[in-house]
Amino acid sequence: MDSHPNIYQPFPVFIARTLPQISEHRLFQLKLEDGGTWERFGHQPGQFIEVSIFGKGEAPISISSPPTRPDVLEICVRRAGRLTGSLFELGKGSRLHVRGPYGRGFPVDKLKGRKLLLVAGGLGLAPLRSLLLYVLDRREEFKDLILMYGTNNPDNVLFKYELLSFFDRNDITYFYSVDRDQEGIWKQYVGVVTGLFDQAQLSPDDTCAVLCGPPVMYRFVLEKLLKLGFAKENIYMSLERMMKCGVGKCGHCAIGEKYCCMDGPVFNYTEIEHIKEAI
Ligand SMILES: Cc1cc2nc3c(=O)[nH]c(=O)nc-3n(C[C@H](O)[C@H](O)[C@H](O)COP(=O)(O)OP(=O)(O)OC[C@H]3O[C@@H](n4cnc5c(N)ncnc54)[C@H](O)[C@@H]3O)c2cc1C
Ligand code: FES
Numbered sequence: 001m002d003s004h005p006n007i008y009q010p011f012p013v014f015i016a017r018t019l020p021q022i023s024e025h026r027l028f029q030l031k032l033e034d035g036g037t038w039e040r041f042g043h044q045p046g047q048f049i050e051v052s053i054f055g056k057g058e059a060p061i062s063i064s065s066p067p068t069r070p071d072v073l074e075i076c077v078r079r080a081g082r083l084t085g086s087l088f089e090l091g092k093g094s095r096l097h098v099r100g101p102y103g104r105g106f107p108v109d110k111l112k113g114r115k116l117l118l119v120a121g122g123l124g125l126a127p128l129r130s131l132l133l134y135v136l137d138r139r140e141e142f143k144d145l146i147l148m149y150g151t152n153n154p155d156n157v158l159f160k161y162e163l164l165s166f167f168d169r170n171d172i173t174y175f176y177s178v179d180r181d182q183e184g185i186w187k188q189y190v191g192v193v194t195g196l197f198d199q200a201q202l203s204p205d206d207t208c209a210v211l212c213g214p215p216v217m218y219r220f221v222l223e224k225l226l227k228l229g230f231a232k233e234n235i236y237m238s239l240e241r242m243m244k245c246g247v248g249k250c251g252h253c254a255i256g257e258k259y260c261c262m263d264g265p266v267f268n269y270t271e272i273e274h275i276k277e278a279i
Contacts, residue, residue: 005041008247010052010097015090016072022156024079025123026088027064029072030098037070045130046105046238046266050246051075052097056086060243060261062127063101066134073098076126076158102246103265106131106210106236114208115144117200119221121193121213122151125158127238127265128212139171144207146200150177150193150217154186175199194220197228204229211237218279222269235269239278 005011012033019027032038043063052058059081065074079088090096108131116135120128135142147166151157157176166174175196177189189195193213209225211218218237225235241253241260253260256275258267272278 007100010099012095013098015092015094017092021076021158025076027074027076029074031072038073039070041101043067043101044105045108045134046127047101047103049098049100053083053086057083059083060246064126064129066130066137068134068137078123103261106266111208112141115206116142117146117207117209119148119211121217124213125149129159145172147172147174148193148196152179154178154181193217194224197224202228208234215279232269236266238265239267240265
């Protein structure tokens with residue numbers, strides 16, 4: 001990769017490590033072929049890349065690691081179809097191509113000096129993790145940090161060891177939920193993620209909320225936040241839409257007058273509340 005990457009041009013990277021996550025989900029650590037760090041890639045938390053494998057196609061994938069950890073670029077992938085299926089067949093040392101970084105990430109500068117409430121559902125933790133780790137790496141630049149993460153059952157908790165490691169920290173408050181716990185092994189909250197709001201001490205006046213998850217989660221979490229008195233300007237969310245080009249050319253990702261790939265994927269709630277198909 002050149003020192004100033006051409007974001008339109010795919011460049012080769014190799015898989016330094018793969019880490020199994022839950023069923024059909026895997027974390028890939030990517031390294032640059034020239035041995036350099038990802039610092040010159042210049043990505044922001046919340047941005048995504050287009051990953052391609054020759055002859056297999058291309059797909060947008062969120063960057064899961066923060067720019068504060070530039071040795072590897074991490075992506076957390078769910079096996080969905082052609083490209084991701086082929087990616088799962090590759091191992092350590094295999095070559096693939098990426099282009100990017102794309103899209104508007106989380107507004108890190110606006111979040112600095114604020115209290116943060118991060119709410120993730122399911123695979124939504126993958127993009128949100130880039131912000132979460134960024135905040136933890138620059139902890140003194142942010143005020144209180146609350147994480148809420150919900151998934152459907154205890155087998156589907158992503159980044160389990162990382163989430164467990166927060167038990168030893170006193171600079172993050174965390175609440176984890178599962179929708180169902182048939183085996184009775186879950187020690188935390190059982191129920192949908194919005195149930196966690198009743199456990200947290202939130203101060204809506206000076207807290208920014210950042211959401212990342214499935215559309216159904218947004219509907220209920222937004223309702224909760226607005227009821228609690230959060231200002232719409234203090235709510236951000238990452239929207240995932242079918243994307244192809246990733247650079248505003250094909251129109252696949254349009255919602256109303258916005259292109260998710262260029263105007264998003266992260267939006268302030270005030271920018272999309274009037275767009276019916278946004279949530
Ligand atoms: C900005 C952005 C970030 C993303 N980040 C991640 C990530 O971090 N990890 C990850 O695993 N996936 C992520 N995805 C989703 C991923 O790009 C799709 O699953 C993609 O289709 C996989 O390509 P494929 O060739 O393996 O599957 P395909 O052969 O293209 O299709 C797989 C199936 O998924 C459907 N599909 C395609 N795109 C989407 C979508 N956006 N939402 C729901 N269904 C879809 C298709 O209709 C098809 O049925 C992201 C998508 C976007 C737009
Ligand atoms: S993905 Fe092509 S315009 Fe957004």
